[in-house]
Amino acid sequence: MTSIARTAPLALSLALAAATAAAAAATPAKPAAKGRTLQQILDASQPSDWRALDPRNTIYLELERGRAVIELAPQFAPEHVANIRALAHNGYWNGLSVNRSQDNYVVQWGDPEEDAAKRKPLGPGAKDKLPAEFARKSAGLKMTVLPDTDGWAKQAGFVDGFPAARDSATGSSWLAHCYGTVGAGRDMAADSSNGSELYVVIGQSPRHLDRNITTVGRVVQGMELLSVLPRGTGALGFYEKPSERAPIVSIALAADLPEAQRAKLEVLRTDTPLFAELVEARRNRRDDWYLQPAGHINLCNMPLPVREKKG
Amino acid sequence: MTSIARTAPLALSLALAAATAAAAAATPAKPAAKGRTLQQILDASQPSDWRALDPRNTIYLELERGRAVIELAPQFAPEHVANIRALAHNGYWNGLSVNRSQDNYVVQWGDPEEDAAKRKPLGPGAKDKLPAEFARKSAGLKMTVLPDTDGWAKQAGFVDGFPAARDSATGSSWLAHCYGTVGAGRDMAADSSNGSELYVVIGQSPRHLDRNITTVGRVVQGMELLSVLPRGTGALGFYEKPSERAPIVSIALAADLPEAQRAKLEVLRTDTPLFAELVEARRNRRDDWYLQPAGHINLCNMPLPVREKKG
Structure with missing residues (x-):
């Protein structure tokens, strides 16, 4: 680990990256006046906000x-x-x-x-x-x-x-x-x-x-x-x-x-009010570190949280 | 190396990635009827299209x-x-x-x-x-x-x-x-x-x-x-x-x-007609592999060619 000082700038990414494990264990957090942060939203997710992989x-x-x-x-x-x-x-x-x-x-x-002729056969079906x-x-x-x-x-x-x-x-x-x-x-x-x-x-x-x-x-x-x-x-x-x-x-x-x-994984559903709130929190970050909210989100800047399934 | 068959799909990226070395040695290529490809444009670049790093x-x-x-x-x-x-x-x-x-x-x-107090001193100036x-x-x-x-x-x-x-x-x-x-x-x-x-x-x-x-x-x-x-x-x-x-x-x-x-590097200038042509060729790829031109380019999808300086 290194100093918090120079690591904080990019800290926000933790919210989604760490959702893998963190979201599972979390308790609902108090919403901030200006809206919940990414982590707070994930922490407040319910079992119905997630789906198991098929x-x-x-x-x-x-x-x-x-x-x-x-x-x-x-x-x-x-x-x-x-x-x-x-x-x-x-x-x-x-x-x-x-x-x-x-x-x-x-x-x-x-x-x-x-050489296509020498390639491994694909096998039955x-x-x-x-x-x-x-x-x-x-x-x-x-x-x-x-x-x-x-x-x-x-x-x-x-x-x-x-x-x-x-x-x-x-x-x-x-x-x-x-x-x-x-x-x-x-x-x-x-x-x-x-x-x-x-x-x-x-x-x-x-x-x-x-x-x-x-x-x-x-x-x-x-x-x-x-x-x-x-x-x-x-x-x-x-x-x-x-x-x-x-x-x-x-x-x-x-x-x-x-x-x-099998891996016991759940991924966040994208058809829920919680996901819509997450999109909005990513368009305009609520973490104190941000001074200039982007007011924009790009499709590929919206990674999806994954977590170990409980039980 | 592997088959061309399954490697061709992503071949276009070569154009810019390989510009490092290839562009230096190239001779002007014949423009295709539908416009020059990325590689053809780079191959036709003149010394004035490049600048040395300061x-x-x-x-x-x-x-x-x-x-x-x-x-x-x-x-x-x-x-x-x-x-x-x-x-x-x-x-x-x-x-x-x-x-x-x-x-x-x-x-x-x-x-x-x-611990900030234990960090290496920044030194004079x-x-x-x-x-x-x-x-x-x-x-x-x-x-x-x-x-x-x-x-x-x-x-x-x-x-x-x-x-x-x-x-x-x-x-x-x-x-x-x-x-x-x-x-x-x-x-x-x-x-x-x-x-x-x-x-x-x-x-x-x-x-x-x-x-x-x-x-x-x-x-x-x-x-x-x-x-x-x-x-x-x-x-x-x-x-x-x-x-x-x-x-x-x-x-x-x-x-x-x-x-x-020192590295003898030149990077492509971005204030030239050649660069404008490159942007257009990247918005709508002219390589035969592409069936559906994007009609769009994003700032971060426009990497800049680099090459070894000649002589």
Whole structure:
């Protein structure tokens, strides 16, 4: 630890980062006259403000240093998610590796073999070819729309906890590329991804990728295992030597594991009054440290609290 | 290396990332019918499109694994930059450490000593107390304004290569918090920073910090040395054990070093027609891979090319 003096400036981020554990144990705090702070809001959350991850939509990426938990979004990419479930069930990624780490952009994993003919078979139930799932009809999706302009899209907000955007003119919605968003690498052809090669955003949100590639979910816990991987020195951040690649111990679907091996995680719901209050407190911070409230929130500056499930 | 197939999707980022070396050696490329790509524009750049870093405004942060180059912005924070020059001249940071690494937020360095009375003396010419330099008058600054809405500020663009924002109502301008922006940690009091404790943004742009803290410059080269530092497990990402801290070998002002030890770097100018073309090509990508041009660019999605100076 170091002095409080020079650490306080950036203290606010603690509120959401530490929500993982802190929110679970907290007691309701007294609201400040100017509105509750992020931490106070989380501390006052009720069990109904949280939802458990669905084991059918959760995969565990096991690296040598630990587990990253990824929530899949079948409502946005049903075909890719079905394929990812099959690939995980088949143990497809076990023994493969993280092959790319490009600074301020993405970390990517899959089969490093260049020759398509020599790549690992996908196994039973997994398809080699899928349709592109860049966007879908907005009908049937409930979005908590953020109050500020997005710039990249006409509207932006959260759908079932995923950062998303939509266009009322075309009636379509899509998962947005924010820090932690997971997508399926593709070649020049729009329909050339099948979910076997995945990437995660580790830098400034590359929103220009939106609607150009299939996004399949987001990392809910363990981003710090992926974001610190040494950057590759080859083109696009690919590792030049096989020995530089980070081995994937396994990727498993939570539903395929016995309950004792599953992460007991809850994530904050995004369709509640509490979440709306959190958005407002993030638009205009109430912590005393802030002298100039922003009066604005960007989709990718709204990370979602995660916590261990009680009991 | 891995297959082109699944790597192509994110290939565009190469254009700017690889500009470091590639742009120097290139020959002008034929413009495509729909406009030149990012790489083609850079390849066609002339020597006058680049500027050399000023050694009086450049510091080298030497870590055990290499050097990060930081460009200082005296036009935004003259008092802090003067202090940082004095601190570097005094060898103040030599033997101190990186004490904090918080995922998707900041990496921070300085004196880890909690007790202010026991901290390392700043040395001759360095002041313990400075005024806050959160923003300055816009008069005298030439901004290349980006065409799209920013959200966080009325206008955003580049001033002398630094991402910046301004407000015509108040007539003030400030350096924006983007990936790589360097700022001076402070306590609760606005004027409690002196530049001895510095942080760099390693994640999604925390623009809510704008005008709440003094920003002093940006990392021009070597971000990947800082962004991969293991995240601290203490509050705010501070390392809990002293052994986890990354030692700072030295921080030196380029002007204090013999010419042979200085990095020969040039950065792309942001006040040229070439830069305007680059902005437009980034708003609407011309690479064949893109099916849906964004029609938008965000200030922090516009990284600046850097290259080794020829000759």
